[in-house]
Amino acid sequence: MTSNNSDSDKLDSLNLLKDEAFKSKPIDNTKIQKIELELKQIPNEDKHSYQEFVNQYVHLCFINDISCDIDLNDFTVYSSEKEKEKIIEEIKSDKIDLNYSITSFNQILDKLITNLKDYFESYKGYYITKLENNPAGEFKIIFIYDGTFFIRPLMNKINSLFDGSIFVELNKFDINDISDNENYLCVFLLLTRMNDDEKLENDIKLIKNIIDNFQTFENYSLIIKNDDISYKSSNVREDFIDDLRIVLSKYISNLKLSFEEEKIIKKLCSSAVETPLYFYNILSGGFSGSKVLEVRPKKSINYSDEKKYIIKFGLREEAKLKEEIANFKKFVSGYKGFQGIRDYEAHYMSTLIYEGIIYNFAISDTSLKSFSYSDIISEKCDGLIFKNEDIIKNLFELEIYHLWRTDHQQKSDKNVENYYQEYINSKTIFNKLERILNKTSLEIEESTLYKNFNKIWKYKLNCYEKVCHGDLHTENFFIDDLKNITLIDFGYTNLRHAIIDSTSLECSLKFKHIPKYIPIEELIKIEEELLSNNSFQLSYKFSNNRKDIHDLLETINNIRYHSCIDFLNPTNFIEYYISLFLMTIRQIQYKDMNQLYAYHSACLLGEKIVNELGI
Numbered sequence: 313m314t315s316n317n318s319d320s321d322k323l324d325s326l327n328l329l330k331d332e333a334f335k336s337k338p339i340d341n342t343k344i345q346k347i348e349l350e351l352k353q354i355p356n357e358d359k360h361s362y363q364e365f366v367n368q369y370v371h372l373c374f375i376n377d378i379s380c381d382i383d384l385n386d387f388t389v390y391s392s393e394k395e396k397e398k399i400i401e402e403i404k405s406d407k408i409d410l411n412y413s414i415t416s417f418n419q420i421l422d423k424l425i426t427n428l429k430d431y432f433e434s435y436k437g438y439y440i441t442k443l444e445n446n447p448a449g450e451f452k453i454i455f456i457y458d459g460t461f462f463i464r465p466l467m468n469k470i471n472s473l474f475d476g477s478i479f480v481e482l483n484k485f486d487i488n489d490i491s492d493n494e495n496y497l498c499v500f501l502l503l504t505r506m507n508d509d510e511k512l513e514n515d516i517k518l519i520k521n522i523i524d525n526f527q528t529f530e531n532y533s534l535i536i537k538n539d540d541i542s543y544k545s546s547n548v549r550e551d552f553i554d555d556l557r558i559v560l561s562k563y564i565s566n567l568k569l570s571f572e573e574e575k576i577i578k579k580l581c582s583s584a585v586e587t588p589l590y591f592y593n594i595l596s597g598g599f600s601g602s603k604v605l606e607v608r609p610k611k612s613i614n615y616s617d618e619k620k621y622i623i624k625f626g627l628r629e630e631a632k633l634k635e636e637i638a639n640f641k642k643f644v645s646g647y648k649g650f651q652g653i654r655d656y657e658a659h660y661m662s663t664l665i666y667e668g669i670i671y672n673f674a675i676s677d678t679s680l681k682s683f684s685y686s687d688i689i690s691e692k693c694d695g696l697i698f699k700n701e702d703i704i705k706n707l708f709e710l711e712i713y714h715l716w717r718t719d720h721q722q723k724s725d726k727n728v729e730n731y732y733q734e735y736i737n738s739k740t741i742f743n744k745l746e747r748i749l750n751k752t753s754l755e756i757e758e759s760t761l762y763k764n765f766n767k768i769w770k771y772k773l774n775c776y777e778k779v780c781h782g783d784l785h786t787e788n789f790f791i792d793d794l795k796n797i798t799l800i801d802f803g804y805t806n807l808r809h810a811i812i813d814s815t816s817l818e819c820s821l822k823f824k825h826i827p828k829y830i831p832i833e834e835l836i837k838i839e840e841e842l843l844s845n846n847s848f849q850l851s852y853k854f855s856n857n858r859k860d861i862h863d864l865l866e867t868i869n870n871i872r873y874h875s876c877i878d879f880l881n882p883t884n885f886i887e888y889y890i891s892l893f894l895m896t897i898r899q900i901q902y903k904d905m906n907q908l909y910a911y912h913s914a915c916l917l918g919e920k921i922v923n924e925l926g927i
Contacts, residue, residue, distance in 0.1 A: 326350060326365055334372050344373075348381055359387045380468075415450035417442055420474075420497045424453070425534060425541050427473055431466065433536050436571040439500040439556070442545075444528035446493040454478040456485055456522070457501035458515070466501075482518055490525055498522075502556070506563045515560070520553055533572055533664040544664045555663070558582050564590050576625045576666035577605070583659040584621055584670050585609045592623070602626035602633065604801075606673070620675070622800060625668030633667045634660065636803040640669075643779050643805050647715055656798075674790035674798035681793045686786035689825050689864075696793060700863060704870040706797050707789060708814075716779035720807060723880065724777040729769050731777075731809040732894045737901075738765065744901045748908060761911075764918035765897065767927045768890060775880045775887050776810040784813040785820035814875035815891040818868050819898075822913070823905040826864055832908060838865065839913045843920050845885050848872040886924055893917040 326347060333343035347369065354362060366387040373380035421440070425432060432438065437458075444451075453474050457463050459481050470477045482500075500519060505512035523529050530545045531552045546552070555575065562578040569577070581590050592607040605623040626633055637660040644656065658671045675682035683693040685703065707713075724731075742756050749756075756762055781788070782804025789799050826835070838856055846852045850873050854865045876882050896917060899910040 322350070322354075323362065323365060326362075326369075330365075330369055330372070351382055351387075356386075363387045417444075417451045417495070417497055420451055420453055421532070421543075423473065424497070424499075425543070428466075428469070429536070429541050431469075432534055432541070433570070436574060437461070437502050437504075438571065439502065439552075440532040440534070440543075441498045441500065441523065441552075442528065442530040442532070443496045443498050443523060443526040445491075445526050446495055447528075449493055449495050451495045451497050452476060452478065453499075454480065454496045455499045455501060456480055456482050456519075458482055458503050460503055461501045463501065482515060485518070485522065487521055487525055496526075502560055504563045505560050509561075512557070512560055516553060516557055519556065520549075523549060523552070533575075535572070535665055536570065546664055555579070562590065564592065572663065572665045573603070573625070575663045576661065576668045577607070577623060579661040579663065580623050580625070580659065580668045580670040581607060581609060581621075583661055584657075585619070595622075607670070620673035622671040622673055623668060624671070624801070625666050628662050628665060628667040631667070632803060633669050634662075636805075637669050639805040640802045643716065644712070644799075644802055647712055671800065674800050675792045675796075682790045682798070683792075684787045684790050686825075688791060689786060689821075698791060698795070700867040701870050702795070703791060703797070704867060704874060706795065708874040710797060710799075712799065717810075717878070719779075721776055721778040721810065723774070725772065725774050727769070728771050728773050728890060728894070731773065731775075731812075732891075734804070735898055736769075736894060738769075741897060741901050744907070745911065748900070748911065761897075761915050761918055764922050768893060768918065768921055771890070771925065771927060773809075773887060773890060776878055777807050778810045778878070779806065780808040780810065780813045781805055782808055782812065782816075784816045786817070786824065809887075809891055810878035811875050811888055811891050812895070814871050814878070815888065815895045818871050818892060819895045819910075821864050821868055821871075823896075823899045823907075823910050826861055826906065826909070828906050830858075830861065832912060835906075835909050836912050836916070839916050842868070843889075843916060848876060848885060848888075886921065889917055889921050889924075893921055 329343050329347050329350075333340045333347065351362065351366065351369075366382060370380055370382060424440075453470070453476075455463070455466070455470065455478065457479065463479065467479055470479075482502075502515065505515065528547070529549050529552075530547045532543045532545045535542045535544065559575055559578050562581065564574055564577060577590075577592070581587075587609045590607055590609050592605045595604045595606055602624050603626070605625075607621045607623050609619065609621075624633065624636075637658060640658045645658065647656075656672055658669050660667070660669050662668070673682065681694060681696070683696070687693055688698050688703070742762060743753075745751075745761075746753055746756055751759075781799055781802070783801060784799075788801045789797055791797050834856070838854070838861070841847065841854055841856075844852070847869060850869065852869055854862065854869075856862060856865065872888070875888060879885070879887060893914060896910050897914045899905045900907050900914070
């Protein structure tokens with residue numbers, strides 16, 4: 313009875329230690345050592361009582377990459393010595409069969425990335441390669457690592473997965489040990505060589521020497537999305553070496569990004585400014601799926617002396633940013649369109665997985681601070697005072713807008729659909745509307761809004777086309793402390809309906825910045841007033857007396873006034889309402905917009921347009 317109580321007390325003590333050791337990261341190695349010391353001191357005849365605990369403990373060590381010095385067999389209960397021998401032999405046999413059956417490169421790679429998904433998701437500095445000399449031969453797995461790389465946890469896990477796995481330090485690798493018939497799945501594990509060019513070049517030389525001793529070479533980059541993991545490969549040795557030189561010479565600090573994302577950021581930074589240290593901050597995700605970052609290359613101890621850049625990157629397979637850089641080079645680069653900025657530049661780079669663009673930060677050369685218009689509206693501008701009417705006037709009087717108009721304006725005669733098909737996915741929008749209004753698809757198709765949309769969509773519109781920014785919302789232009797304005801994000805910049813920037817900005821103000829606590833009846837009243845053609849005159853007065861709304865309505869009034877220069881007929885406002893209708897209906901799909909407000913606004917606009925046109 314005493315022995316049972318003693319075992320129970322010890323188990324309680326061990327479980328407490330286990331919970332404390334693994335409750336957070338990093339794992340408490342002091343408690344790990346104490347657990348194993350306690351387990352090793354248990355008499356052999358009592359070890360069977362701890363079998364369940366040891367199973368749990370060994371499993372936790374395995375999934376956390378912790379070296380475990382406990383033999384599970386010592387704590388396993390067998391009905392006889394014969395059964396014990398049989399089970400141990402079966403385990404050995406299964407392991408041998410498993411490792412001998414997994415000998416092709418793809419089998420080893422799939423097993424590696426499946427079992428080490430958490431590692432590849434969290435850690436950086438790994439480079440997976442295929443090194444082949446014998447196409448008919450089997451593959452071994454080898455890890456060649458930087459001497460300062462913390463290898464022990466990974467080594468323990470790999471040795472449990474693969475018999476005969478090889479770990480060798482880069483500086484101790486002997487190329488003469490490679491025979492003409494050997495093939496490897498080789499993982500290089502390397503750390504940044506910031507401010508150590510000599511060591512970096514020496515490592516690069518060693519790695520190049522290794523891969524050049526194989527007839528076939530490929531490097532693999534991983535794509536990790538939620539629970540799925542896949543990869544892409546390239547066989548261009550020079551690109552691999554160039555990427556190593558760039559990535560290993562830079563250190564990025566401040567935020568959580570995957571290793572593949574770090575690669576594209578480092579390549580983009582190296583195209584703009586050369587320094588080993590960068591600080592950055594994620595600004596937004598964007599509807600397109602791209603990420604946007606603010607980057608500061610660290611070249612000075614003074615923050616105010618550091619130049620800032622904007623980086624935008626996304627998946628290469630989508631090719632959106634390749635189109636954006638082409639638009640930038642065609643319609644923005646080379647124009648002196650932004651006051652105070654000597655050279656507005658952008659550079660495009662890509663890796664196997666990502667593509668990206670690095671822009672100059674939206675600030676004039678002599679300014680210290682710059683804010684998006686969205687931040688100014690929200691009064692997040694360090695107490696600086698800006699007048700909305702001045703901002704809108706200065707925005708549409710930018711030299712770049714003048715040049716886009718004089719160099720590219722032309723008359724056009726097309727169906728509305730041809731002007732706006734890049735912006736409108738009617739199926740997506742009306743499916744979203746089903747959920748917002750809690751209606752069936754048949755009810756939506758029978759609605760007045762749906763019918764009016766299809767009438768307007770097929771209407772032939774005579775108007776001007778010119779180069780437009782194409783996605784002008786309150787986060788896509790910045791104002792600095794000297795009141796200079798700069799546009800950013802040129803993914804939609806192209807030849808478009810000439811007033812699309814005005815209607816896009818009006819939508820951004822209404823559906824993002826008018827507070828959502830305003831009752832819908834009050835918003836409908838505002839929209840009814842905005843249907844007046846007089847709202848294009850600066851003298852127009854709105855009846856709403858809320859201060860937070862009145863300023864925004866006056867800003868919309870300014871936008872409409874400045875849009876008239878781009879009308880085909882300056883006294884005919886119907887083309888503005890058509891553009892506004894389509895850009896409004898587009899907002900229904902975005903959850904961070906006031907979707908119900910956009911729906912009611914679209915209904916009123918649709919009725920006005922159809923009645924005036926008689927369609």
